[in-house]
Amino acid sequence: MAKKQKTFRPKARKPRGFRDRLGEEILAEQAMLRRIAEVYASWGFDPLETPAFEYSDALGKFLPDTDRPNAGVFSLTDDDDQWMSLRYDLTAPLARFVAENYDGLVKPFRRYQVGSVWRNEKPGPGRYREFTQFDADSVGAPAPFADAEICAMFAEAVEAAGVPRGDYVIRISNRKVMNGLLEVAGLAGEGFATQRLGVLRAMDKFDKFGAEGVRLLLGKGRKDESGDYTKGAELSDGQTDMVVAFLQATGADNGATMEGLSDLLGASEVGREGISELQAMGEMLGRLGFDESRCKIDLAVVRGLEYYTGPVFEADLTFDVLDDKGRKIQFGSVGGGGRYDDLVKRFKGVEVPAVGVSIGVSRLLAALQARGQAESQWLAPVVVLVMDKGFMADYQQMAAELRASGIRAEVYLGGSGLKAQLKYADKRGSPVTIIVGEDERAKGQVTLKDLRLGKALSGEIDDNKKWREDQPAQMSVRRDALVAGVKEILARY
């Protein structure tokens, strides 16, 4: 490290890949999180909080052969030389919590958790190294009922967050039908691990590139428009046909999908198991009113995480949002999950059935904001100007009266004069500014200025008296009508 100079003055900068957030966005996110939590709680899930840190070995991010925790996490050694890492998701801490408290835990254990997770990865536009996840999991509940329940609850949560019905779909598949496909395609053995991964990666691109693009990725490879070349999975034509047929088996309704699937995978035991789970989930969801318009079996859903062992699902937004230049913004998946019966096994040696869902909070909020559907209770405060510091208590009293009526209000407490104060109120986005100088005091009045109406003119006025007389966007009311007057202006907006 470079030695610091003696008169060290640090540069004020946030760490690379992290962000600050201020004001309205935070409130909109909090409102959204509250609505999701209400849904999860109503289904009987309880809130859980775990520490930011986990021991690296408990996180599963410790490679037995190396001295340092795996890449992708932020790690340090505690003073007893144990490696700790900041959690990179909320599922690994859940597994640790369940294993640590296994005997005393009421099972099925159903919990929701919202919190920051950290990824020690290269940051990019809109990709931060600290972000918020909102998870819900059932531990100790086997497929397929718990899976159907999580999907139904997930749909309700997405709606509660502000996405109208019809603007999203929960797409459901099953890792077992994928394994069945790989089996019937002759890719089941140990020697085909790399090819299997290639197949899953190619399948994941079906929505983006369509059948022809996937064909290329399954075969020799694919060159995209920029000229970048992706090496293919080197499948035979027959194998490729099977995979594409599988992807195209997704029908208009779940019944049609299941029929196509049975034709393709009837020969595979694990495939039949997956089909039966999918069938049961689809039926249960349909009976509960979560039909294909909300929860649809879709065989192109892969979900990356390797630990899934059964049903997988994700929520996709189906509406289009255009950016400034009229281009479609792709929000992609705003969350998803699946069944992971092996996760607690790492600690306990026994298999514990579990299924869960995770919502990517920033992405969902961004989609809602782009659509103008994020709830906002935001209103900038009324600003009481300070014309004479000797009357500070009067100004504070006015602000207190407004607050008592449920109106955000503050007194200007900086050191500047009237012009700077008005500029402050303007920049603050204040809807109403309150002015009480000598004149008003003598008349027992207060002057209320509608800053939004008056905004265009405020920069050009030099003479206080003239300015105050000319403004159409201001009015004087009796001191005891302060609150009523402010409410009158606020009602305009």
Added chain:
Amino acid sequence: MAKKQKTFRPKARKPRGFRDRLGEEILAEQAMLRRIAEVYASWGFDPLETPAFEYSDALGKFLPDTDRPNAGVFSLTDDDDQWMSLRYDLTAPLARFVAENYDGLVKPFRRYQVGSVWRNEKPGPGRYREFTQFDADSVGAPAPFADAEICAMFAEAVEAAGVPRGDYVIRISNRKVMNGLLEVAGLAGEGFATQRLGVLRAMDKFDKFGAEGVRLLLGKGRKDESGDYTKGAELSDGQTDMVVAFLQATGADNGATMEGLSDLLGASEVGREGISELQAMGEMLGRLGFDESRCKIDLAVVRGLEYYTGPVFEADLTFDVLDDKGRKIQFGSVGGGGRYDDLVKRFKGVEVPAVGVSIGVSRLLAALQARGQAESQWLAPVVVLVMDKGFMADYQQMAAELRASGIRAEVYLGGSGLKAQLKYADKRGSPVTIIVGEDERAKGQVTLKDLRLGKALSGEIDDNKKWREDQPAQMSVRRDALVAGVKEILARY
């Protein structure tokens, strides 16, 4: 580090000094935080979020002469070799944020922030290495008006959190009057730094040990009941008298305190400055209705942090809570703050006036819980038992109807039989359990069991039929009266 064995099975344990939290406590805390945020927002403060990490030099936790960040923080190097530390409070990140965005920021800048902070310290009972703080600060607003405002808002926040008026007091002092005292006591020069620290430490014990105890700490030293000896500040008798007189100058009302203070410190310029700030704060608070019963000048308030430059204050709870053994629980200060005009100077070289307050969330919540004043919207869910998996959709439909009526409800999704299911509902704290077996279905009925009423007996029953007929704590209603019946039982509690 020890090499891991080949078949590694990690022990599931949370890191030392961290904790998990589940259920009701989280909801009570969230409700409390929401009420505090509403107060801060109503005074015109906006929410801010900053990252968990800051660069160590920006945190002020980097010693120029060493290669490692100072003790007390969790630190690691980023992949560009810069040291990063997890924030240990919310003030240092605010200073960084203000300095980084200084020119574009509307000033005074008023923000509140709630979040986790981390201390790499030895954990103890009730002392964790990750905990929540709730801060509010005004940056760019000079004393004394901004300080008075913060104190008034602090009082409102403590009340909004659930502490009734009369059960707390905001105690206010001023670093300048302390400096005035040290000056008139002849402890102002460079050579007395250690003694000054000793004096402030002794003053801080006035509430605990009284005048006599402080006298010992100011003089030769003090031995406590356990025999531990604390070395004294080695003041002369005359100096000791002055400090004790200062502490005892706190009168029944602010007027009396100010009078006593003027007699003691009239000779010191910085002392007079502090007196004038205290005077102005007391007057402003009094005029706004925050008189000595809520905001009281108290010269024994020291506040540890060295960066305070003017007013300091803290909220103390004045009610007694007894523990199981009838002993008083001391909650001490549940928060405090002060003016720190130098904090942004580290980055910018210019002095930026700032004042803020921080609430220790866990401590305040613990006090409210001990007093039974923590708000709780907690109710365990109604549990629908699964007597026959073939009717799962019906059971889910019942739960959905209850949820639609605002009642938490879940279907048992584990793999066990009736007895285990009842045990589950019992352990879950479920107020009502719903049973629909063959009999009920034939009659078009549902059986509702009041688990709290029936709890004592449930373990002893072997015969299902007998148990169901005998229980006084259960009733059968028509299927379409399910919600009404559950509401009837819930109304009992």
